[in-house]
Amino acid sequence: MDETIRQHKFVLDESEMPTTWYNLVPDLPSPPPPALHPGTHEPAGPADFAPLFPMDLILQEVSQERYIDIPGAVLDVYRQWRPTPLFRAHRLEEALGTPARIYYKYEGVSPAGSHKPNTAVPQAYYNKIAGVKKLTTETGAGQWGTALAFACALFDLECEVWQVGASYDQKPYRRLMIETFGAEVHRSPSELTNAGREFLKDPKNLPGSLGIAISEAVEVAASHDDVRYALGSVLNHVLMHQTIIGEEALLQMAKAGESAGPDVIVGCTGGGSNFAGLSFPFLREKLAGKMSPIIRAVEPASCPTLTKGVYAYDFGDTAGMTPLMKMHTLGHDFIPDPIHSGGLRYHGMAPLISHVYELGFMEAMSVAQTECFAAGLLFARTEGIVPAPEPTHAIAAAIQEALRAKETGEETVILTALCGHGHFDLTAYESYMKGNMVDEDVTDARLAEALLTIPSVG
Ligand SMILES: *Cc1c(COP(=O)(O)O)cnc(C)c1O
Numbered sequence: 001m002d003e004t005i006r007q008h009k010f011v012l013d014e015s016e017m018p019t020t021w022y023n024l025v026p027d028l029p030s031p032p033p034p035a036l037h038p039g040t041h042e043p044a045g046p047a048d049f050a051p052l053f054p055m056d057l058i059l060q061e062v063s064q065e066r067y068i069d070i071p072g073a074v075l076d077v078y079r080q081w082r083p084t085p086l087f088r089a090h091r092l093e094e095a096l097g098t099p100a101r102i103y104y105k106y107e108g109v110s111p112a113g114s115h116k117p118n119t120a121v122p123q124a125y126y127n128k129i130a131g132v133k134k135l136t137t138e139t140g141a142g143q144w145g146t147a148l149a150f151a152c153a154l155f156d157l158e159c160e161v162w163q164v165g166a167s168y169d170q171k172p173y174r175r176l177m178i179e180t181f182g183a184e185v186h187r188s189p190s191e192l193t194n195a196g197r198e199f200l201k202d203p204k205n206l207p208g209s210l211g212i213a214i215s216e217a218v219e220v221a222a223s224h225d226d227v228r229y230a231l232g233s234v235l236n237h238v239l240m241h242q243t244i245i246g247e248e249a250l251l252q253m254a255k256a257g258e259s260a261g262p263d264v265i266v267g268c269t270g271g272g273s274n275f276a277g278l279s280f281p282f283l284r285e286k287l288a289g290k291m292s293p294i295i296r297a298v299e300p301a302s303c304p305t306l307t308k309g310v311y312a313y314d315f316g317d318t319a320g321m322t323p324l325m326k327m328h329t330l331g332h333d334f335i336p337d338p339i340h341s342g343g344l345r346y347h348g349m350a351p352l353i354s355h356v357y358e359l360g361f362m363e364a365m366s367v368a369q370t371e372c373f374a375a376g377l378l379f380a381r382t383e384g385i386v387p388a389p390e391p392t393h394a395i396a397a398a399i400q401e402a403l404r405a406k407e408t409g410e411e412t413v414i415l416t417a418l419c420g421h422g423h424f425d426l427t428a429y430e431s432y433m434k435g436n437m438v439d440e441d442v443t444d445a446r447l448a449e450a451l452l453t454i455p456s457v458g
Contacts (some may be wrong), residue, residue: 006090009251012083012156018247019075020067021230021240024280024352027066027287030055032273032355033326034237036313040431041457044323051222052229057123062236068240070122070422077154081110084245086252087418093402100405100412102398103256105278106385107248107419114388114420115274116147116232119241123230127208134158138188138213140270141342141389141390142174143420144232149181156447159183162190162216165208173424180304183367195219195319209335211318212345218321233271234316234325234350242277243418250281253415261291262415264401268345268393269306269364271296272350274419282415283361293415296363297353298397300372302442305329305349306357306364313457314348327354331450337440339369340428341389343420347450367396368439373432375399376422388420389428 025031034043049058060068070078085245107115127135139145144159152159153251162181168175168187175185184433186192188208189199195215199205205212214231221229231238253261265273265282275297285291297306305328314329316322328349330336336345349357356362369389376392378399379385387395405412422429431437 006231007256008088008090010086010255012248012251014079014083016251017078017083018244019070020193021070022243022247022281022284023063023066023068023240024065024283025236027284028356028359030359032351036324036457038315038320038322038324041324048323052218054126054228056126056130057237060240061235062365071125073299074122074125078244083248084109086249086256087383088256089383090182090399092379095382096399096406097337098402099409100402100414102414103262104416104418106231107245107274107417108421111150112142112147114143114147114422115242115245115277115288115417116144117150118244118277119232119273119351120147120151120230120239121154122241124148124155124157127228128155128157130227132157133229133258134160135228135230136140136160136217136221137230137232138162138164138210138217139178140164140210140345142171142178142424143343144184144387145178145183146174146181147232148230149178160220161185161186162213164210164213164342165189165206166220167342170427171424188216190216192216194218195308198319203452204335207338209241209318214317215321216320218317222321227243233273234348236352238273239276239280239350239352239370242273243280243441245274245277246279246281249278249415251284258413261285262293262413264294264412266296266298266377266394266401266414267417268344268390268419269299269349270346270390271348271351272297272353274370274417276350276353278417283356294363295361295367296397297357299364299366299370300339300341300344300393301366302339303330303345304442305347307366308447309453310348310454311354311358314454316348317332324455325351327351328357329454330447331453333453334450337442340425340431341372343388343390344393368441370432370437370439372396373429373437376429377432378437384424385418386429387418387423388422391417391419
C-alpha cells in the first residue's frame with residue numbers, strides 16, 4: 001500500500017467562487033454568424049426571440065461584453081454546491097501506467113447530478129423577474145428536465161417538460177425525479193401539441209428525439225403570454241452560464257501546481273454547453289498567448305455532428321419553428337439511434353462551438369459507445385465515481401491521450417469535465433456488462449438523406 005501523501009482534490013472556498021460569466025465572442029477574430037428569422041431569412045432581432053425568452057437572456061445572447069455579473073440571487077443558489085471539486089485521477093493514471101497527469105472537474109455534485117443547473121438557475125431567475133409564470137422545455141436523458149424542475153421550484157415557477165419518448169420509457173427514475181422537484185412530464189411526441197400530433201402520424205417518430213421535443217415545448221411557450229421556453233444547451237447564453245466551470249478550473253489548476261495550464265482539454269459534446277463551459281476560459285488564455293492547450297470535442301460515432309455534419313443554417317427543432325442557426329448539423333430531420341448517451345443525441349452543435357471549430361481553435365473526434373462504457377467502468381473501478389454515459393466519451397478520449405503519453409513518455413497534462421454521474425443510467429451499464437451493447441455506426445446513406453432537409457439559405 002502506497003502511503004505517500006498526495007493531493008486528490010483541489011477545492012476552492014465559497015468566497016473564491018468567480019462572480020462573473022465569461023463571454024468568448026468579443027475575444028474572437030470574427031463574430032459568429034447571426035441567427036436568421038425562419039420565414040424571412042433576415043437576421044433575427046430581439047423581437048423575434050421575445051415570445052420564447054425574457055429580455056435579459058436575449059441581451060446576453062447577443063452581448064459583446066466580455067464579462068457579465070452573476071446576479072446575487074443566482075450566486076446564492078450556486079453556493080449550495082459550487083465551487084465544484086477538481087480531482088487528480090491518480091488511480092486511473094496508475095491503472096493505465098501513464099506518465100500523463102489527468103484532472104477532472106466534477107459537476108455531478110449538483111442537485112441534478114450534472115452541470116445543467118449552472119444555466120437552469122439563472123434562466124429560471126431571469127424569467128421570474130420578468131413576470132413569467134411557467135417554463136416549458138424538452139429533455140433527452142432527463143438531466144436537463146431535472147435541473148430546470150429544481151430551478152423552477154426554487155423560484156416558484158411552474159415547469160412543463162417534454163421528455164424524448166425512448167428515454168421516458170427507459171428511465172422512469174429520471175421522470176420521477178423531475179416530478180419530485182414539482183414539474184409535469186409528458187412523453188414526446190405527445191397528443192398535447194399540433195407538432196406532436198403531426199409527428200405521431202409517422203411511426204418512425206414514436207421513440208421521439210430532442211428536435212421533436214423542442215418543437216412541442218416551443219409551440220406551447222410561443223402560444224401563451226405568460227409562458228416562456230428554456231433550452232439546456234446550444235445557445236450563446238447557455239454556454240456563457242457554463243463558463244463558471246472553466247473559471248473555477250483555471251484557479252484550481254493553479255492550486256494543483258499546473259499554472260502553465262493543461263496540454264489537452266477533452267470534453268463530450270451534445271449541444272456543446274459543458275465543453276464550452278470548461279474550455280472557453282482556457283481558450284481566452286490561449287488567445288492571449290498565456291497557455292497553449294489543444295482543445296478537443298468528443299462526440300458519439302452515431303451522432304457525429306462536428307466530424308461528419310455540414311456547417312450550414314438549420315433549424316434547432318424538427319418541425320422548423322426556431323430561428324435558423326449557422327451550426328454543424330446532421331439535418332434537423334435526423335433521428336439518431338437510441339444510444340445510451342441521450343444527452344448527446346442532438347442533430348446540431350452550438351453555433352458558437354461550430355464557429356470556434358471553423359476558426360481552427362478546436363478539434364473534434366468521435367468514439368463508439370462500447371469504448372465509452374469500457375472507459376466508464378475503468379473510471380468507476382479506479383476513481384469511484386460512476387460517470388453518466390455522456391462524459392464516458394470524454395474519459396475514453398482522455399484514456400486514449402494518456403496511452404499515447406505512455407508510448408512517448410511525455411508528462412501530458414490532460415483536463416476534462418466529468419459533467420455528470422450515472423446513477424440513473426445503470427441499465428446502460430448492465431447492457432454493456434452483459435455484452436448486449438452494440439456499436440451502430442451511422443451510414444453515409446442515412447447521413448446524406450438527413451442532410452437533404454437542411455433549408456437553403458441564400
Ligand atoms: C445534457 C448533458 C450533456 C450534453 O449537453 P452539452 O450541452 O453538450 O453539455 C452531457 N452530459 C451530461 C451529463 C448532460 O446532462
